[in-house]
């Protein structure tokens with residue numbers, strides 16, 4: 001799927017997920033996307049009750065074609081109505097995957113206070129882990145996966161999937177070069193190390209703290225030293241091009257919402273050899289204060305403070321989705337980071 005021919009392109013409204021995306025989600029469903037904040041409801045389903053069975057790709061692409069063809073008529077597929085990810089573009093008619101999200105597992109070795117998945121008893125009953133490796137092997141063998149596909153591996157915690165190392169080696173050896181992994185950072189992965197060294201993976205570890213005490217209050221596990229050591233080793237692995245490892249800080253009000261914690265986090269990041277940092281805000285706080293965000297100066301000022309210290313430490317600060325929303329509400333022109341990774345530009 002390398003150097004895919006771009007014949008037969010047309011210009012109309014669609015989105016990358018609708019055209020060439022697939023998601024293995026934690027409710028044992030195979031979907032087109034995970035976006036659900038639109039009038040149509042989003043998240044079109046391709047397969048129900050999926051547990052790792054061999055994929056009938058002809059049928060998957062047939063179902064996707066029916067959805068995609070609606071866009072080609074100038075109408076909007078019902079589930080996609082009102083979705084902000086729809087945009088005018090040049091789209092081809094080929095069948096292949098260039099957006100892949102693996103989030104079929106919710107177990108984690110961390111217990112973040114803000115994590116809904118690990119506390120959702122109903123979800124735990126529904127979620128059944130299955131081995132995704134044969135599915136990926138099949139996808140690669142049949143050349144269905146674009147080598148430059150955006151691949152996001154999430155969870156739960158992906159490094160504790162039994163098949164994680166093999167899965168990542170398979171994708172790297174196949175030639176995939178645009179992977180995003182969000183990890184707790186507790187378990188060190190040699191496969192991630194290889195991907196960082198080859199500059200094919202972006203790894204994001206949300207440490208959320210500048211001190212062990214605060215880390216343990218938020219994460220509820222005694223693993224601060226382990227995560228710090230792993231961050232240092234991952235930073236070494238990426239070599240001189242330091243765009244691939246990102247340390248993140250989610251502002252969790254009443255836990256880490258103070259200047260001292262943010263300053264220590266940034267100073268520690270710099271000392272660990274990290275160049276990329278990201279800031280965000282606890283989604284629960286945003287939801288609770290949704291109608292009053294314009295008056296919530298305190299959290300916004302912490303975001304401004306983070307930028308000031310990041311500049312002082314010569315770190316690149318990225319505003320993730322909810323931090324971008326806070327900046328936008330407080331009249332700062334900013335792009336809202338939508339959670340879909342762009343190819344890292346060197």
Ligand code: SF4
Pocket residue numbers: 014015016017018032033034035038041042043044079080083084085086
């Ligand atoms: S347009 Fe929105 S709802 Fe439709 S597939 Fe794309 S992301 Fe999903």
Ligand code: SF4
Pocket residue numbers: 108109110111112114115116117118155156157183184
């Ligand atoms: S690391 Fe991620 S999956 Fe694990 S508890 Fe924290 S937020 Fe949840």
